[in-house]
Amino acid sequence: MSLAERDRLDRRTALVTGGSRGSGKAVVDRLRAMGADVWATARTMPEGYDRADRFIEADTSTTAGVEAVAARIAEAGALDILVHVVGGSSTPAGGFAVITEDQWLAELNLNLLGAVRLDRALLPAMIESGRGVVVHFGSIQRDMPLYDASLAYASAKAALRTYSKGLANELAPRGVRVNTISPGGIQTEAYENFVDTIADGNQMTREEARQHIFDSLGGVPLGRFASTEEIADLVGFLVSDRASAIVGAEYVIDGGTVPTV
Structure with a gap:
């Protein structure tokens, strides 16, 4: 396979969660530019979206939303690429004591269990085909939890990283690669x-x-946050054949924010 061919995703089908804006939209655009047939999902389709036939309006933090996405994708056949971008935090500032039971569950459903449920629905077809790539979006907050405002989010992302590592070890022998991207701030x-x-x-x-x-x-030693295009660059690499030996890895893209050796 030539170098150029290893950069291409022709004849591959991808799904990107949180694909309506920000990093998710950048990932959708990048995978399409690489030749993939890309489906996007988010709670609301942007006005004037140019590929409405490839957009699924669904809330993947709910079981009903995951079921809706899985049903639409099943009609298209097995996925080759699954990128979980969707995530976020909505808990109030004030530390652990102000986070209610409902807020904990909302953060876990959005940042951890949505990915777990969607994987459970879609990965069996990947396993059956003997090939596929999964990328989970974590966060540097798994190492640097901001306890005042996003402790529940950071905790969910830490759990997602552990889940991703275990899943990678289980699925690699079956031809499915799982890796994690953990961004810092994003422009x-x-x-x-x-x-x-x-x-x-x-x-x-x-x-x-x-x-x-x-x-x-x-x-932030770099002096700036990463752009959404730089995030998409990393995703494009990890889902391509250039990264065919990378399994169970976490790629931190934070401009040097996490102070580790």
């Missing part, structure tokens, strides 16, 4: 809005607000 529209909020609330310039965010993380 998205939501991040830019957050910068504005910090700036307005503290009478700062936007640049001062960015530095305040970096300082709260203990610094």
Whole structure:
């Protein structure tokens, strides 16, 4: 197989969760550019979406949403690539004591159990075909939990990493590769809005607000967060034949934020 062929995903079918915006949209665009037939899923399809026939409106944090996605994908045949991007945190600030039972369950369903359920629904067909690639999106918060505002999210992502490693060990002999990407901050529209909020609330310039965010993380040596395109670059590599020997790995893409040797 030539070098160019190893970069291509022609005749492969992919599904990307959280594919309507941010990193998820960038991953969808990248896999399509590499030749894959890409399905995207999110709670709401963006207005004017150009591939409505390949979009599944569903909430994968619920069992009903997972069942809806699995039913649509089953009609298309076995997947070759599954990328779990969807995730997020909605718990209030204030530490562990303010996180309610319902909020814990919501964070676990969105950031851990949605992926577990979708894997359970879709991976048997991959195993039967003897090939496939799965990428789970974790977070550097599994190493650097921000206890004031996102402890439940960080805990769910830590569990997802452990689950991913065990799944990788189980499925590699059957031809299915599982790996994890753990981003730090990402330059998205939501991040830019957050910068504005910090700036307005503290009478700062936007640049001062960015530095305040970096300082709260203990610094970002690169001096910036990753772009969504850089996240998509890493996904494109991991699902391609260039990464055919990579199994059970975690790729941290955080500009050096996590202070490890």
